[in-house]
Amino acid sequence: MDRAEEPGGPGTAGSQPRPGGKHARGGNVFEHTIAELLRAIRLGKYLVGDKLPAERELAAQIRVSRATLRQALIELQTAGIVTSRRGRYGGTFVTRLPSADTDERIDPGELDDAVRFRLVLETAAARIVAEQDLSPNEVAALTAAETDCRTVFASAEQFRVLDARFHLMIAELTHMPSLIYASASTRDRVNALLDRIPFIHTNVEHSCDQHREIVDAILASDPDRAADLAAQHAEGTEKLLRGFLEQR
Amino acid sequence: MDRAEEPGGPGTAGSQPRPGGKHARGGNVFEHTIAELLRAIRLGKYLVGDKLPAERELAAQIRVSRATLRQALIELQTAGIVTSRRGRYGGTFVTRLPSADTDERIDPGELDDAVRFRLVLETAAARIVAEQDLSPNEVAALTAAETDCRTVFASAEQFRVLDARFHLMIAELTHMPSLIYASASTRDRVNALLDRIPFIHTNVEHSCDQHREIVDAILASDPDRAADLAAQHAEGTEKLLRGFLEQR
């Protein structure tokens, strides 16, 4: 190796991916904040109808000033994704899911990276969780997340949120902050890709079946089987995405 | 990435880790820049004696303004880690390795997270690389990185740089930017922990032997063995660290 740099080398320096903008970080803090909120909604942290945390609290969570957060919220409000009510017991509420950014170009490397990294993370998470002893609460949460997925065969959007919640649930059960964060981040990238391809019922049902099997393997404390099933599951998505998006 | 998030919701929102500071990101851009430079040096991207990229270029790489970069460089210069020379064919040169920040407190969760995530990443990387066909150049680079480790039994600092280079080499051979970035980031966290414990010759020799075995498995295209060896290797470090640092 060496410090040839650029072309190949997304090496060690370079910090987070930060497109281009005025200040540091992701372009600017404002856009980053919007992205963060959208992601949380898309990944099912806040479902439609849910109330977001109070502005002061949410700002602290995203580590951004309230002023900037409000800018972002106003943007989302304009887009019809949230609404705000004043007064005690008021707040900001999710009204609908954000529509997919179908216009963005597809970076060929992006697909490859996102989908392969997802395979790594989810396989590992499934194995790790299967090796643990889960508390009754955790078991309940996991099975609930699994069955929730089966309730919605209607829209791609709704399914995707619940699907994401299921997979993130597994990641969270590892209690590894790094893995949780990486999984959420990667999941969102994969979801963005899934939005580009048709919604296929058969696939959804198959996915749900696989979810069930993964949960079974985890609850049966069978790490190898859990990992293997998770890998198969991820590979299914991978093939689907590559089939639709690669080479064009 | 790292650090989780607030107590309750280690969920999906929460953005990059941003301790506490004025502006956004890692406290402030200035500190982040220093950290980034130190990391690149510690992980062997720039070895002692090497010339850093020109300020204008380096600033662009780190995605930071030249003014901020210079602040950081001046700090490093004051600390004796780099020196600058003006004029054409001048530049900024690495003079010595940064000394470890032994004063920082050890977050008990940090050890656990860093060490477990490292296991996940390096196991996956080894498996993936073993599944690939490597080009002659890649094979050469890998074996070179491995043998380089054996050349230095002198100081902990030097060994750690070469050790990091070896592991990052494997990560880079996956050609997965996300995995490369995560590996570098995690590696640095682990290194910071290793700086707190004594440097044990026997362990280093054992590590080198394991490196050799891992390379053998990769070149033999034996993914399972490569993954298994990588896991054993990482677990060795894990036990060492836990033994010295946990519970006190």
Place this chain on the structure above:
DNA sequence: GCCCAATGGATCGTTACCAGACCATTAGAC
């Protein structure tokens, strides 16, 4: 010997973002 290109060094005006204080509105409690 002169010039030039590449580098580090310095300065300046602008802006994005922040912290904190304050105002406005609301629903429930009393």
Place this chain on the structure above:
DNA sequence: GTCTAATGGTCTGGTAACGATCCATTGGGC
């Protein structure tokens, strides 16, 4: 009915970081 606590909405001053420009130094090429 009034009070109160929790919330969204508004405003102000401070500053970190930026982009841009210019200066200073140096070694090699002509």
